[in-house]
Amino acid sequence: MSRLGKTEKTIFTVAVIALLLFSYFLYDDSLLFPKNGNSQMDLIGSVATSQNDVRRKNLDTFSWLPANREDQIFDNDSIYTGERSEAQIRLQDGTVIRISPNSLITLNMKNGQMMLDLRYGNLVGDINKGTALKIKSGEKEFNLDGSGKIEFKKSHSGNVDLRLLSGNLNYQDKKERKILEKSQPVAVSQQGMKPLVKPTVELLTANNSVFVRENPDEAMAFAWRGQGNIAHFEMEVSPTANFDHVAVLKDTKEGKTDVVEPLEPGPYFWRVKAYDKNGTVGFSEVRQMTLAHLDVPVITTPVSDARFQMEVETDDPALLSISTEVRWTAGPLLKTYHWQVSRDEQFTAIVKEGNSAMQNILTPRLASGTYWVRVSGSTIDKKNSAWSASVPFTVQVTAKKEPVPERPELIAKDIKFRLPRPEERRPASEMAPKLEWKPVSKTRGYRVQVxxxxxxxxxxxxxxxxxxxxxxxxxxxxxxxRVYAISPKGQLSPPSDIGNIAVEDMRPILTVPQLMEPFNNMSIFLQTQQEPFIWLEWKKVAGATGYTVEVSNTEDFSKILYTSTLQNNRFLIKSKIPLGKIYWRVRAEAQGDTPSDWANKREFTVYHQKNETFVK
Known part of the structure; x- marks a missing residue:
């Protein structure tokens, strides 16, 4: 970019100066329209005090100028005060008008009498005795006379409220003239002047109420009762008593509302403002409330996926179960608790549930398996918290295995025993072999096998x-x-070493007779069954004094047809016998001694001459 020439620099400088000058004129036109050179309007007073943002404007000017102390006030001048700003205007007759923050007023003379046109805001005026003051509100005008201090308040709705602060004043419109009572403010509207009856609000929700929220957006109900010609209510909730910060603002036409906005737990203040149709507001008292969140219990025992293993001394499967402790923590608002133990995470298969005033319980006896436990709490007024997080745990119960007893130790491993003769007299302890072993601890007895x-x-x-x-x-x-030890529950130990028992018989031993006739499996044909004459014969046995013979038609000799003990080694069957198979056997006998064993049985088949047989 080329440098500006001398001509261009001059033009640029003049333009900047002109821009600054016109900008200043837009802000302050006193150079164009001098403050004190207003020869068109009558002087009616001056600014006594000015604090912060106070401005004034003449009819002849287009902009608002700062109103400084001792500035002159002319007829039809307007005074404006901003936020946290105040001003005092002293009229020619000594009357002082105090203008509150956020107000706008126009002063003019009408028929030699001062008229205040309060557009909005608050004024406080000191009226001297013998001074008359006219107040204008829209098209409505009224007169004040006497001496005293009076407050004017006008809302954007257009109504003006008069309140006597001190002294004695009269007010009059076209219809009537009345004394302004200190205890009774007056409302001035298009309909005339009436005693000011502000709407009132009576709070119904108790002071210091405690709201316990189960959920962050749970509704908190507030109620009140309004009196007066009320158009609507504003309910305010604030963490500060002066309501410089409003956390919740609810506008409603009813005498109740629900606060569902999320708020942090803690103390709060609340109030209700009632607005009538003219914009007049009435305040309720300020009450306190406390918000608390209903935290869910937190299970601390058992920890998630804990395993409880135990051995139980029982043989009954129904007793293979144990109880476990459940502990949790909870906020001070929860006073009682409800617990559930389930076999599934969705708690559709609840095993047991119950109530507790303590923060711990002992579950019922639980068999082996996986379970879930959860807890909810209740306040004194029966508000229920949400369920805690469910905690899974596993129970494993097994029957305690009884220790296997030690194996017994035999005292005598080789036992020799001689059978006594019948005529011998011995103590009972010597009539049979004695088996002995060393004791084993924790047993109920022993099992012996021979x-x-x-x-x-x-x-x-x-x-x-x-x-x-x-x-x-x-x-x-x-x-x-051998010997086993038996535990109290019937469990066998390993067997002992094997012992020997040798039993001897010192008496003569008779041999088994040898059968001779009839031959085994022989067939015999009879002419008659009355006297068959069948001989049974066997060899003699040395030392035998006799023989016993048995004849049966059953192989196991369960049914004996004939039995006889005789000295000879022959026996004749001459009585009637059944047809079919016949069995016989013999043993040797000796006086005062044990008989021999039975000889191996023999059999023969009997047939009749008519070829009739009986076969078993």
Whole structure:
């Protein structure tokens, strides 16, 4: 960009000066229209005091000028006061008019009498004795006379309120003349002058009420009663008593409202303003209230996904269960609590629920599985909090395994025993082998097994309470035995070492007779069944004094047809016998001694001459 030439610089400078000059004229036209050179209007007073933003304007000017102390006031001048600003105007007759903040007034002389045209705002006037003052409100005019101090208040609705502060004053419009009472303000409107009856508000919601919110936007109900020609109400909630900060403002035509706006917990102040149709406002008293949020309980025990494992000494599956403690914290507003234990997170399968005045409970006995627990609280006035977060936990209960008893230790592992003769007299303790072992702790008894073979396939079994027993069913030959310890719940210990039992018989042992006739599986044909004459014969046995023979038509000899004990080694069947298979056996006998074992049985089949047979 090329530099400006001398001519351009001159033009630019003049333009800036002109712009600044016209800007100043827009702000202050006193140079164009001098303050004190107003020869068109009569002087009616001056500015006694001016504080902050006070302005005045003549009819001849277009702008508002600062109104300073001692500035002259002319007929039809207007005075304006801004926020937190005041001014005092002293009239020629000594009357002083105090103009409150946020006011606008026009002063003019009419027929030699001062007329105040209060556009809006507040005025306080000191009227001297013998002075008459005319007040204008829109098209309505009225006169004041006497001496005293009076307050004027005019809202944007157009009404003017008069209040006598001191002295004695009369007011008069075209219809009537009355004395202005100090105790009774007057409202001036287009309809005339009437005693000022401000709307009143009686608060119905109690002072120091405590509102407990279960949710941040839960409604808080406020109620009041208004009197007067009320157009609407304004309800204000503020954290400060002077309401310099209004947190909630509700406009309503009813004597109640619900506050749903979110507010922080704590103390608040509230009041209600009632507005009548003329814009007159009446204030209620200021009351306090407290807002509290109803916090949900917080479960501290058990922690999430906790596992409770325990072994229970029981054999009953129904008793495999335990209880667990649940603890939580809660705010001071909650006084009682409701708890639930469920098998599912949605709490559709509730196992148990109950109420508690304490911040802990003991659950019912719970079987193994996963559960969820939650808690809600209630205030004194039955307000319920939301449910706490559900906390899952697992219970694992098992039956306590009883310790396995130690294996018994045999005192004698090799036992030899001689069977006594029948004629021998011995103590009962010597009539059978004695089996002994060392005691084992924590047992209810012992189990003894005696077997003919080391595999113990089909043992004789005895449960005994002591550490010794007599083997009463003694049999000659080689036998084996072992011992188990039995726990109080019936659990067996490992078996002891295997002991030997050798049983000897010192008496002569008779051999088994050898059967001779008839041959085994022989067929016999009879002419008659009355006297069959069938001989049974066997070899003699050394040392035998006799023989016992048994004849049966059943293989197990459960049904005996004939039995006989004889000295010879032959037996004749000569009585009637049934047709079919016949079984027979023999054993040797010796006086005062044990008989021999039975010989292996033989069988034969009997047929009749008519070829009739009986077969089992």
């Amino acid at each position: 077997s003919k073979d080391l595999s113990f396939q089909a043992p004789q079994t005895y449960d005994v309470p002591d550490t010794a027993t007599m083997w009463s069913q003694v049999e000659k030959g080689q036998h084996y035995y």
